[in-house]
Amino acid sequence: GENVEQHPSTLSVQEGDSAVIKCTYSDSASNYFPWYKQELGKGPQLIIDIRSNVGEKKDQRIAVTLNKTAKHFSLHITETQPEDSAVYFCAASNRNTGGFKTIFGAGTRLFVKA
């Protein structure tokens, strides 16, 4: 089955700096890669996603890149702000053959220091 590894587990940056979180997946059939942000006491919320027919996607200060050959995908946050502090999860899924399972990485706790 699918396995998703996420690094680093903790990331501390200065306000205004960039943050990068990296994930690798094992199932080459995975074709959808969402990223979720989880704030304290709440459920995860989608912040950006990318499909396997696209190499990069941007939404304001957030971007995601996908390298299908290497089975890597990354989240990039530019000009970080204190409100970006949260736990971020990457995930991978394949609705065509994967049995409708979304598999998550272990999460990255991001601290943005003011």
Added chain:
Amino acid sequence: NAGVTQTPKFQVLKTGQSMTLQCAQDMNHEYMSWYRQDPGMGLRLIHYSVGAGITDQGEVPNGYNVSRSTTEDFPLRLLSAAPSQTSVYFCASSYDQTGKNSPLHFGNGTRLTVT
């Protein structure tokens, strides 16, 4: 729209007790799932359902039962609680478009402690 609603928010059980975690969504989503979240292990899929009357196992199904009698509701049952089931449980749903993925919408979780 309330989205995905989970009850209760907190629960303490003794070993061997049973209980049902409730999950309801009002978005007419076909797909629903249950995850557990443990420190350092991310979110692990327990069970999921692609529509009323259909359920299947995820990564960590042992000790849990589910049923899906309506589109809106997807309860998770613990038949005999064990300390290893102490965790935060999240229900999630998505609009299932055949052959296309869509993002999950999560509830705010149930924090379960088994003593």
